[in-house]
Amino acid sequence: RKEVEQDPGPFNVPEGATVAFNCTYSNSASQSFFWYRQDCRKEPKLLMSVYSSGNEDGRFTAQLNRASQYISLLIRDSKLSDSATYLCVVLTGGSYIPTFGRGTSLIVHP
Protein backbone atom coordinates (compact mmCIF):
# COMPACT_ATOMS: atom_id res chain seq x y z
CA ARG A 1 0.00 0.00 0.00
CA LYS A 2 1.33 3.46 -0.89
CA GLU A 3 2.03 5.86 1.97
CA VAL A 4 -0.21 8.55 0.55
CA GLU A 5 -3.00 7.78 -1.89
CA GLN A 6 -5.16 10.04 -4.00
CA ASP A 7 -7.70 9.38 -6.73
CA PRO A 8 -5.99 10.82 -9.84
CA GLY A 9 -9.33 11.78 -11.42
CA PRO A 10 -9.89 13.81 -13.47
CA PHE A 11 -12.84 15.35 -11.70
CA ASN A 12 -14.78 17.20 -14.38
CA VAL A 13 -17.23 19.72 -12.89
CA PRO A 14 -19.20 22.75 -14.10
CA GLU A 15 -18.53 26.23 -12.80
CA GLY A 16 -20.26 26.83 -9.50
CA ALA A 17 -20.19 23.20 -8.44
CA THR A 18 -18.93 21.91 -5.13
CA VAL A 19 -16.26 19.23 -5.34
CA ALA A 20 -14.39 17.25 -2.69
CA PHE A 21 -11.19 15.24 -2.78
CA ASN A 22 -9.86 12.79 -0.25
CA CYS A 23 -6.33 11.70 0.48
CA THR A 24 -5.55 8.65 2.61
CA TYR A 25 -2.30 8.04 4.46
CA SER A 26 -0.97 4.78 5.85
CA ASN A 27 1.29 5.89 8.71
CA SER A 28 -0.71 6.63 11.84
CA ALA A 29 2.29 8.55 13.21
CA SER A 30 1.99 11.22 10.50
CA GLN A 31 2.00 14.65 12.08
CA SER A 32 1.37 17.40 9.57
CA PHE A 33 -0.75 17.68 6.48
CA PHE A 34 -1.01 20.11 3.59
CA TRP A 35 -2.72 20.67 0.27
CA TYR A 36 -0.64 22.02 -2.60
CA ARG A 37 -1.87 23.10 -6.00
CA GLN A 38 0.07 22.44 -9.19
CA ASP A 39 -0.85 24.01 -12.52
CA CYS A 40 0.14 22.30 -15.74
CA ARG A 41 3.92 22.49 -16.28
CA LYS A 42 4.34 24.67 -13.19
CA GLU A 43 5.77 24.09 -9.74
CA PRO A 44 3.57 23.15 -6.76
CA LYS A 45 2.37 25.97 -4.51
CA LEU A 46 0.89 25.73 -1.03
CA LEU A 47 -2.88 25.98 -1.01
CA MET A 48 -3.48 25.44 2.68
CA SER A 49 -2.31 23.58 5.76
CA VAL A 50 -4.69 21.11 7.36
CA TYR A 51 -5.33 21.53 11.06
CA SER A 52 -6.79 18.96 13.42
CA SER A 53 -9.92 21.01 13.98
CA GLY A 54 -10.40 21.66 10.27
CA ASN A 55 -9.87 25.00 8.61
CA GLU A 56 -11.40 27.18 5.95
CA ASP A 57 -9.95 29.72 3.56
CA GLY A 58 -12.58 31.38 1.42
CA ARG A 59 -14.12 28.75 -0.82
CA PHE A 60 -11.71 26.05 0.38
CA THR A 61 -12.19 23.84 3.44
CA ALA A 62 -9.69 21.27 4.64
CA GLN A 63 -10.36 18.57 7.20
CA LEU A 64 -8.40 15.85 8.94
CA ASN A 65 -9.82 12.54 10.10
CA ARG A 66 -7.14 10.83 12.17
CA ALA A 67 -9.28 7.82 13.06
CA SER A 68 -9.77 6.92 9.40
CA GLN A 69 -6.42 8.37 8.34
CA TYR A 70 -7.50 10.72 5.61
CA ILE A 71 -7.59 14.40 4.82
CA SER A 72 -10.09 16.11 2.59
CA LEU A 73 -10.35 19.27 0.52
CA LEU A 74 -13.70 20.81 -0.33
CA ILE A 75 -14.00 23.49 -2.99
CA ARG A 76 -17.24 25.44 -3.15
CA ASP A 77 -18.48 27.54 -6.06
CA SER A 78 -15.80 26.21 -8.42
CA LYS A 79 -14.16 28.69 -10.79
CA LEU A 80 -12.51 27.99 -14.13
CA SER A 81 -9.24 29.08 -12.51
CA ASP A 82 -9.51 26.24 -9.98
CA SER A 83 -8.56 23.80 -12.76
CA ALA A 84 -5.30 22.26 -11.59
CA THR A 85 -3.84 19.22 -9.87
CA TYR A 86 -4.27 19.11 -6.11
CA LEU A 87 -1.50 17.36 -4.20
CA CYS A 88 -1.78 16.24 -0.61
CA VAL A 89 1.37 16.19 1.48
CA VAL A 90 1.99 14.29 4.69
CA LEU A 91 4.93 14.81 7.05
CA THR A 92 6.00 11.69 8.90
CA GLY A 93 8.72 10.59 11.23
CA GLY A 94 11.20 12.39 13.41
CA SER A 95 12.68 14.11 10.39
CA TYR A 96 9.28 15.14 9.04
CA ILE A 97 10.01 13.81 5.57
CA PRO A 98 7.35 15.10 3.17
CA THR A 99 5.46 12.50 1.16
CA PHE A 100 3.34 13.73 -1.71
CA GLY A 101 0.34 11.96 -3.16
CA ARG A 102 0.16 11.59 -6.93
CA GLY A 103 -2.37 14.40 -7.12
CA THR A 104 -6.01 14.73 -8.13
CA SER A 105 -6.76 16.50 -11.38
CA LEU A 106 -9.66 18.96 -11.39
CA ILE A 107 -11.16 20.38 -14.56
CA VAL A 108 -13.79 23.08 -14.18
CA HIS A 109 -15.72 23.76 -17.38
CA PRO A 110 -18.10 26.60 -18.32
Add this chain to the structure above:
Amino acid sequence: DTGVSQDPRHKITKRGQNVTFRCDPISEHNRLYWYRQTLGQGPEFLTYFQNEAQLEKSRLLSDRFSAERPKGSFSTLEIQRTEQGDSAMYLCASSKDSPRETQYFGPGTRLLVL
Protein backbone atom coordinates in the same frame (compact mmCIF):
# COMPACT_ATOMS: atom_id res chain seq x y z
CA ASP B 1 12.69 38.05 -8.15
CA THR B 2 13.41 36.63 -4.70
CA GLY B 3 11.89 33.20 -5.27
CA VAL B 4 13.65 29.85 -5.65
CA SER B 5 15.60 29.60 -8.90
CA GLN B 6 16.95 26.55 -10.69
CA ASP B 7 19.43 26.21 -13.50
CA PRO B 8 19.29 24.93 -16.17
CA ARG B 9 15.57 24.79 -16.88
CA HIS B 10 16.04 22.04 -19.45
CA LYS B 11 18.79 19.48 -20.02
CA ILE B 12 19.09 16.87 -22.74
CA THR B 13 21.91 14.39 -22.34
CA LYS B 14 23.01 11.03 -23.63
CA ARG B 15 22.90 7.93 -21.50
CA GLY B 16 26.07 7.52 -19.48
CA GLN B 17 26.86 11.23 -19.20
CA ASN B 18 27.01 13.15 -15.93
CA VAL B 19 24.75 16.12 -15.27
CA THR B 20 24.67 18.75 -12.54
CA PHE B 21 21.77 20.97 -11.55
CA ARG B 22 21.84 24.07 -9.38
CA CYS B 23 19.25 25.44 -6.97
CA ASP B 24 19.29 28.88 -5.33
CA PRO B 25 16.83 28.97 -2.44
CA ILE B 26 15.12 31.99 -0.92
CA SER B 27 17.90 33.75 0.95
CA GLU B 28 16.67 33.45 4.54
CA HIS B 29 15.55 29.82 4.17
CA ASN B 30 17.63 27.23 6.01
CA ARG B 31 16.00 24.08 4.67
CA LEU B 32 16.46 22.96 1.09
CA TYR B 33 14.78 19.95 -0.53
CA TRP B 34 15.28 18.08 -3.77
CA TYR B 35 12.46 16.16 -5.41
CA ARG B 36 11.94 14.23 -8.63
CA GLN B 37 8.62 14.29 -10.45
CA THR B 38 7.50 12.17 -13.38
CA LEU B 39 4.36 12.58 -15.45
CA GLY B 40 1.20 11.80 -13.54
CA GLN B 41 2.96 11.47 -10.21
CA GLY B 42 3.53 13.75 -7.27
CA PRO B 43 7.00 14.98 -6.34
CA GLU B 44 9.13 12.20 -4.85
CA PHE B 45 11.45 13.22 -2.00
CA LEU B 46 15.16 12.73 -2.74
CA THR B 47 17.07 14.54 -0.02
CA TYR B 48 17.11 17.63 2.17
CA PHE B 49 19.57 19.98 3.86
CA GLN B 50 19.39 22.01 7.02
CA ASN B 51 21.92 24.74 6.27
CA GLU B 52 24.95 22.87 4.89
CA ALA B 53 24.14 19.53 6.55
CA GLN B 54 22.47 16.83 4.49
CA LEU B 55 20.11 15.35 7.06
CA GLU B 56 18.08 12.83 5.14
CA LYS B 57 18.39 10.91 1.92
CA SER B 58 15.71 8.75 0.33
CA ARG B 59 16.32 5.00 0.36
CA LEU B 60 15.25 5.07 -3.26
CA LEU B 61 18.14 7.34 -4.17
CA SER B 62 20.76 5.52 -6.17
CA ASP B 63 24.44 6.05 -5.33
CA ARG B 64 24.73 7.70 -8.73
CA PHE B 65 22.98 10.70 -7.18
CA SER B 66 24.80 13.14 -4.95
CA ALA B 67 23.83 16.52 -3.57
CA GLU B 68 25.79 19.25 -1.87
CA ARG B 69 25.10 22.55 -0.20
CA PRO B 70 28.62 23.64 0.66
CA LYS B 71 27.98 27.04 2.21
CA GLY B 72 24.41 26.58 3.28
CA SER B 73 23.17 28.70 0.41
CA PHE B 74 22.85 27.24 -3.11
CA SER B 75 22.78 23.49 -3.69
CA THR B 76 23.82 21.21 -6.52
CA LEU B 77 22.43 17.82 -7.50
CA GLU B 78 24.67 15.62 -9.62
CA ILE B 79 23.62 12.49 -11.45
CA GLN B 80 26.45 10.31 -12.66
CA ARG B 81 26.20 7.82 -15.53
CA THR B 82 22.67 8.90 -16.39
CA GLU B 83 20.10 6.30 -17.41
CA GLN B 84 16.91 6.75 -19.41
CA GLY B 85 14.93 6.15 -16.22
CA ASP B 86 16.44 9.33 -14.77
CA SER B 87 14.37 11.40 -17.20
CA ALA B 88 12.10 13.53 -15.02
CA MET B 89 11.51 17.00 -13.61
CA TYR B 90 13.89 17.76 -10.75
CA LEU B 91 12.37 20.21 -8.31
CA CYS B 92 14.06 22.16 -5.57
CA ALA B 93 12.17 23.71 -2.66
CA SER B 94 13.18 25.78 0.33
CA SER B 95 11.59 26.64 3.64
CA LYS B 96 12.40 28.31 6.92
CA ASP B 97 13.62 26.38 9.95
CA SER B 98 10.58 24.33 10.86
CA PRO B 99 9.62 21.34 8.69
CA ARG B 100 6.01 22.47 9.05
CA GLU B 101 6.80 25.71 7.24
CA THR B 102 5.58 26.26 3.72
CA GLN B 103 7.87 24.91 1.04
CA TYR B 104 8.48 27.24 -1.88
CA PHE B 105 9.33 25.42 -5.08
CA GLY B 106 11.54 26.47 -7.94
CA PRO B 107 10.46 26.06 -11.56
CA GLY B 108 12.34 22.79 -11.88
CA THR B 109 14.93 21.35 -14.25
CA ARG B 110 13.50 19.03 -16.87
CA LEU B 111 15.97 16.26 -17.72
CA LEU B 112 15.73 14.08 -20.80
CA VAL B 113 18.18 11.20 -21.12
CA LEU B 114 18.44 9.80 -24.64
